[in-house]
Each structure stands twice: as C-alpha cells, then as structure tokens.
Amino acid sequence: MKLPRRFFQPLATGAPAPFRELPVRLERMIHFVPPHNDKVRARVPELAGTVDVVLGNLEDAVPADQKEAARKGFVAMAQATDFAATGTGLWTRINALNSPWILDDLFTIVAEVGSKLDVVMVPKVEGPWDIHYIDQLLAQLEARHGVTKPILVHAILETAEGVANVDAIASASPRMHGMSLGPADLAASRGMKTTRVGGGHPDYRVIADPAGDAPRASAQQDLWHYTIARMVDACMANGIKAFYGPFGDFSDGDACEAQFRNAFLMGCAGAWTLHPSQVAIAKRVFAPDPAEVAFAARIVEAMPDGTGAVMLDGKMQDDATWKQAKVIVDLAKLVAAKDPELAAVYKLG
Ligand SMILES: CC(=O)SCCNC(=O)CCNC(=O)[C@H](O)C(C)(C)COP(=O)(O)OP(=O)(O)OC[C@H]1O[C@@H](n2cnc3c(N)ncnc32)[C@H](O)[C@@H]1OP(=O)(O)O
Ligand SMILES: CC(=O)C(=O)O
Ligand SMILES: [Mg+2]
Numbered sequence: 001m002k003l004p005r006r007f008f009q010p011l012a013t014g015a016p017a018p019f020r021e022l023p024v025r026l027e028r029m030i031h032f033v034p035p036h037n038d039k040v041r042a043r044v045p046e047l048a049g050t051v052d053v054v055l056g057n058l059e060d061a062v063p064a065d066q067k068e069a070a071r072k073g074f075v076a077m078a079q080a081t082d083f084a085a086t087g088t089g090l091w092t093r094i095n096a097l098n099s100p101w102i103l104d105d106l107f108t109i110v111a112e113v114g115s116k117l118d119v120v121m122v123p124k125v126e127g128p129w130d131i132h133y134i135d136q137l138l139a140q141l142e143a144r145h146g147v148t149k150p151i152l153v154h155a156i157l158e159t160a161e162g163v164a165n166v167d168a169i170a171s172a173s174p175r176m177h178g179m180s181l182g183p184a185d186l187a188a189s190r191g192m193k194t195t196r197v198g199g200g201h202p203d204y205r206v207i208a209d210p211a212g213d214a215p216r217a218s219a220q221q222d223l224w225h226y227t228i229a230r231m232v233d234a235c236m237a238n239g240i241k242a243f244y245g246p247f248g249d250f251s252d253g254d255a256c257e258a259q260f261r262n263a264f265l266m267g268c269a270g271a272w273t274l275h276p277s278q279v280a281i282a283k284r285v286f287a288p289d290p291a292e293v294a295f296a297a298r299i300v301e302a303m304p305d306g307t308g309a310v311m312l313d314g315k316m317q318d319d320a321t322w323k324q325a326k327v328i329v330d331l332a333k334l335v336a337a338k339d340p341e342l343a344a345v346y347k348l349g
Helices: 038-042 044-048 064-080 102-113 128-145 160-164 166-170 183-190 225-237 253-266 277-285 290-302 319-338 340-346
Strands: 029-033 053-057 089-093 119-122 152-157 176-181 205-207 218-220 241-243 271-273 309-312 315-318
Touching: 029 044, 029 089, 029 277, 038 044, 038 064, 044 053, 044 064, 053 064, 064 102, 102 128, 119 128, 128 152, 128 166, 152 160, 152 166, 160 166, 160 183, 166 176, 166 225, 176 225, 225 241, 225 253, 253 271, 253 277, 271 277, 290 309, 290 319, 290 340, 315 319, 319 340
Parallel strands: 029 053, 029 271, 053 089, 089 119, 119 152, 152 176, 176 241
Antiparallel strands: 205 218, 309 315
C-alpha cells in the first residue's frame, strides 16, 4: 500500500494532481448512448441539456465488429457538443481490462478528447490492482496529451470477486469517482438463476407461517439489497459516490422506479438510464421529496449550530437528525440550482 504522503502525488511527470475532494455535481442519471448508432448520436446535442451525465458506451451492447465505430462515434459526439456549458458530465464506458479493445479505447479517447472527458467507467473491476493499472495509464496519457483536469474513474461492481474486494476498490486511488452496481454480469458471476438486467424475481420471496387454512401471505424480496448496502458503505466511507446501475425492462416503469427509489433511500446518488423513458423516472426519484425537504429545513432552522435536542411535531431532533436533514437540504439545493421547477417547490434560501 502507498504511504499516505504519496497518495495524492501525480503518477506521471506532467500529469495533473488528483482532486483532494470530488467536484460537487448533480448526477441523478448516467444516460447511456450507443455511439455507433448514428441516429441516437445525432440526438446528443439536444439530449445533453436534459440529463446530468451523457455516457458513450464502448463495452457490452456494442457488437464486436462495431467497437471501432463506437470509439470514433464517441470522439465525434464529444467534439460536437459543449457539455460543460450545460453542466452536463461527459463519461465513457471503456472495454474490459482483459479485452483486445481497451488500449485503443483509452489511447484514442484521451488523445482526441481527454480535456472534455470527466469520468472513465471501468467494467468488471475485480480488485484495487485494476484501478492501479488504469490510474497509472491515465496519468501517462494525461501527461502526454496535456490534459490539465484529472480524469476520474468509476468502477462497475459486477463480479463476485469485485464484491469481495469492494472496500479496497473504493480506496484504491484519489481518482475514484464512485461505483455502480452491475446486476447482469454480477448475476452471471454469482451463478444466480435469472435472465434479467436488475430488478426483482417473482420467485425470490418470503412466506408467512401457516395459520390454519388461511392462504399464506408472501412477498417478493429485493435481490440487490445486500450488494447495494455493501457498495454504499464502501463508497461513503471513502468520500465517493454509489449508483444503482441499469434496469433492463423498459416496459415496466413502476418496477424501475421502485428499484431506483430503494437505491436512493439507501444512499445512492443516481442510476443509469438506458432509454429516454427512464430519464423522467430518475429525475423524479433522485431528488428529495418536497415534504421531506420542508421538514429537513425546519430541523436545520431549529438547531442553527447543529447541536442539542428539540421537539418538532412530537418528534425528537438532535445532532444526528440534524445531519440527516443536512443531507436532504444540501441535495435539494443542488437539484434546485439545476431545476427551476423544483427550486420553486423547495423554496430554499
Ligand atoms: C447490462 C449493461 O451493460 S446495460 C448498458 C448497455 N446497454 C446499453 O447501453 C443500451 C442503451 N440503449 C440502447 O441502445 C437502445 O435503447 C436499445 C437498442 C436497447 C433500444 O433501442 P430502440 O429499439 O430504438 O428502442 P425504442 O424504439 O423504444 O426507442 C424509442 C426512441 O428512443 C431512441 N432511443 C433509444 N435508446 C436511446 C438512448 N439510450 N438514448 C437516446 N435515445 C434513445 C430511439 O432511437 C427511438 O427514437 P425514434 O422514436 O426517433 O425512433
Ligand atoms: C451494468 C452492467 O454492466 C451489468 O449489469 O452487467
Ligand atoms: Mg456488465
């Protein structure tokens, strides 16, 4: 392990110093664009103003014979739009470390549009060694191409080994932005018996004890609760962000919303949107409820220095509820700064 004194040193001569703190950004949805699809790519300039992050996907879902077209398409879409002007993040998901495409992905993208790129999403991260490799390579490429803003790294948690090493991944580098749950690959890696991209399964349930002849109640359970909890703890302990990943059934908006909301309540900052219909769902879910914001604002107001105990509507508030209230109020302010409609509803000073 690196000595603490060296943790924040650039890994190549001429590379920018890593951020000490993550830039504060609203990232309710990471919107996936297939860059080899000319029709969807043509929509990116218009899309950029409506989502928090646009991600050009080069990995799974891009056919092997389209990998080069996707890479070129990503460079073209990055050059064609001023993402920073609308406060929209520009990310790419590169191919896996063991694939034949990753070197060309990184060499081309950092050379051509490295200064516009905020985050590189790395799939199938198994342990901190994968992050160390990408960290070093990005530093060398940043130095070679005169990139002055450090490119951050976001890991997908989608293998059993990755979950076993989740804490070490989260603390592997100051370049870490956060992590997303990858439920499809993770299901395969774990030997789960599903064919879905995220969400529940009708057979994963608990059943009540028998009570005479009455029908036994049963309820579907959340397959992802354990992993999301581990991911959130690992991320928050290291000052980085946790995200729910994709929800593959575009026809079931209710289930998508429920999965996103569970992740939001458990501490996630956002989720992936794979289809335009999921953008509105993410906007609805990853912004705090106006009634919660109003109550949180009252707690903050009632305890100006965040200490002591007061009663509000019959409920005890103290330093710990003040901190919870701050999480909600701070997020509401971030949302309000970007969304005039919610700013009007939140009415925060
Ligand atoms: C497990 C994982 O790794 S998940 C991550 C990998 N997967 C992805 O990145 C998939 C991203 N999404 C997509 O590529 C597409 O949504 C597809 C191919 C799955 C489905 O696309 P379509 O069959 O065109 O869907 P559909 O007909 O419902 O689309 C409706 C409209 O939205 C557009 N659209 C679809 N997806 C997107 C998108 N991600 N971004 C912007 N526009 C989109 C379509 O072009 C279509 O436009 P039109 O009405 O002008 O024809
Ligand atoms: C998100 C992703 O890559 C997966 O679920 O496999
Ligand atoms: Mg995957």
